[in-house]
Amino acid sequence: MYDVIIIGGGIVGCALARELSRYNLRLALLEKEVEVGFGTSKTNSGIIHAGHHSPPDTLKGQFEWSGNQQWADLAQELKFGFKQIGELLIAHKHEDLQYLEDLKKQGDARGVTGLEIWGQKRIRKEEPNLSHTILKALHAPTAAVINPYEACFGLIECARQNGLELFCNHPVLSIKKGKNNFSLETPQKNFTTRIILNAAGLFADCIAAMVEANNFSISPRKGEEYLLDRRLQGIVTHLIFPPPSTTSKGVLIIPTVDGPIMVGPTAEDIDNREDLSTSYSGADKVFAAVLKSCPSISERDTITEFAGLRAVSENNDFIIELSPVINFYNIVGIQSPGLTAAPAIAIYVTEILRDNGLSLVRKQIWKANIDGPPHFAAMSPEEREAAIGEDPAYSRIVCRCELVTEAEVLYAIKHGARTLDGVKFRVRAGMGRCQGGFCTTRIMDLLAQESGVPLTEITKRGSGSEICIPRHDIIPIEDHR
Ligand SMILES: Cc1cc2nc3c(=O)[nH]c(=O)nc-3n(C[C@H](O)[C@H](O)[C@H](O)COP(=O)(O)OP(=O)(O)OC[C@H]3O[C@@H](n4cnc5c(N)ncnc54)[C@H](O)[C@@H]3O)c2cc1C
Known part of the structure; x- marks a missing residue:
């Protein structure tokens, strides 16, 4: 039984996960895609808006400036x-x-x-x-710029190191409301929780409809x-x-x-x-x-x-509230400036939870910082030499355009990358001028080798974006390697 389950690992779900991981709660996040940040949060302009754009009588206006002011620290802590x-x-x-x-x-x-x-x-x-x-x-x-997917990865890694349980590839299929809890069905297993935070972006109205908490609609x-x-x-x-x-x-x-x-x-x-x-x-x-x-x-x-x-609600503003169903919260209609506002939204939701009776006791030890990926291209010649001395994988360049080494790709995989996009968004391999023309096969090899799956299961961004089609009448992949 969890205290809180967050549905949706976009920037809002990831910010909520990190914020709530400060407290003694049994906490999980369920994400339908193969990695976090693979919904709207990876396909935006990456702007931390300056703070003055949204009108004052809106939730957008309330959170744009307070969100803006948190990003410099977050970037430092989450690298x-x-x-x-x-x-x-x-x-x-x-x-x-x-x-x-x-x-x-x-x-x-x-x-x-x-x-x-x-x-x-x-x-x-x-x-x-x-x-x-x-x-x-x-x-x-x-106004500032970031890579939004890096922010999602950083927030979730921090939440995980502070106890959050992350379940990617776990789409919520149905929710049953019990007397004091909810039971959530996913293809792999079922989960039980006292509280649900619905941060499912474009599909938030479908999630809310599962418990008849959909007093709103979302249009793309x-x-x-x-x-x-x-x-x-x-x-x-x-x-x-x-x-x-x-x-x-x-x-x-x-x-x-x-x-x-x-x-x-x-x-x-x-x-x-x-x-x-x-x-x-x-x-x-x-x-x-x-x-x-x-x-x-x-x-x-x-x-x-x-x-x-963009997930647009009828009133064109964010909707952040306890739904008509007790213990089911909607954090929905989060269109621009949702990236900017996400850390402020997370604090606001935490306060709503507290006001509605959730006991929030701070953990004695909570780690704000994560190590962050190495960045060979940004190292000085001396730093590069030292890195290669420590790990020869730094001497093998995988992505020539962005100068990304095998060591960095392996780091990305160790920290949760399961797809070509997951590697690209963590360490930039495949992001340069040739857009992966040179390094894709090498990265696929490393993903297959490290995750113990055949090359035919390696995808660009999850199921349906496989790169190789299995042909059972040709040489098995193991022999081919
Ligand atoms: C083109 C564009 C440019 C933008 N530019 C900016 C900008 O520069 N600055 C800014 O501040 N904002 C910008 N925005 C807005 C910003 O991207 C969004 O506000 C923000 O990404 C919304 O985050 P989210 O977590 O609510 O949604 P998402 O990122 O969509 O996250 C929702 C998650 O829920 C998951 N999910 C859905 N259904 C289920 C289910 N059944 N089970 C489990 N998981 C599920 C999805 O897979 C997804 O990962 C832009 C938006 C767009 C489209």
Whole structure:
């Protein structure tokens, strides 16, 4: 019997897991995908929003700034990349200038620090490659960038080292409500718990419907993003935002934490919660918008693209509450700025649990820090020599584009990576210009060898994305090796 089961290992579920792992609770997280962070949380823009965007009378507004302020410490404790590069919200038209003023006022009132409106001279000095038709820009120095999947891995690893039990590949199929508990069915086994936290993202309404706690609905809104060649790295140094549309923050230019520029996302309401396709029309929209702000960016510079789905609730705000069913909590409708807000949401939910009678006794020993993956490419020549001396696997380069060694791939596998994406997102192998053309087979070999499964079971991101099709009439894989 668990005290609390979290359903969904996105950024919200992982942040909840870490926060609750501070207390003496029997705690588990059930995730349907093969690894955490493989839902919406890996397919976003990776921006820690500056804190001033969302209106004050919304939960988004309540948690954007408080979430923002926690990420620098989290990045240090959990050893993932974090760069506070700041953002510029630009105005091309005179009609947009009032919006800049209003947004500054909103941020100032919330206590967001450093907001300034820049004129053309300052914009040109700081960002010479932006269009000269820009009239003014609102500078928000508190905006930052991270890799969202690294944050999920760090949060969950910390929660696990503090006692959380993680069950990936465990989709919740049904929930039965007992007198004082819930019983959850997954294909592998059943779980019993006193409290359920529903953080199942796009599928949160389906989970809530299992116990008739679905007094809300979720609909998917797609966003396509385009990652550009390193050639364009540095073309802008701030996050570039246009004035928002009614459905999103608009098409952005994003200097990612690893350096390359990304552009997007689109915002399109769709019906299918599994549709992660990108499209010519999406690319057209993104590059038409980007060209207006930064004329030297070209669609031909795209090296890869992906789409993510926002989980949109009817009122367009987060829903964070005890449902009509006692001990069943919904933390749902977490669209942007959900990544930014996640650590603040986790603290808020903990307080709601306390207010509703959960006894929260702090553990005497709770470890905030994790070791984090090694990073050969960032080591000095002396550090590299020492690393190779300690472990010769550092001398074998697996990914040439990003200079990732066998030792790092093995580290990723030891810390939970079970797929090509899991390795890529932990240690960058396969993330460079050739997008895995050179290293995929080598990483598959290492995954097969370390997990003790045949190559035919190695996938890109879980079941259905196998790389090799088994052919029983050809040489067995063991002999082939
Ligand atoms: C294109 C795009 C760009 C964005 N950019 C930003 C940004 O720059 N900054 C920002 O702050 N926010 C951004 N967001 C929003 C942010 O990505 C989301 O708010 C956040 O990822 C939501 O996290 P989550 O944990 O609620 O959902 P998810 O990450 O979707 O997690 C839910 C998890 O539940 C699991 N699950 C579902 N059903 C079951 C089941 N039956 N059993 C077990 N597990 C289940 C899923 O597999 C999934 O892993 C963006 C979103 C999109 C789509």
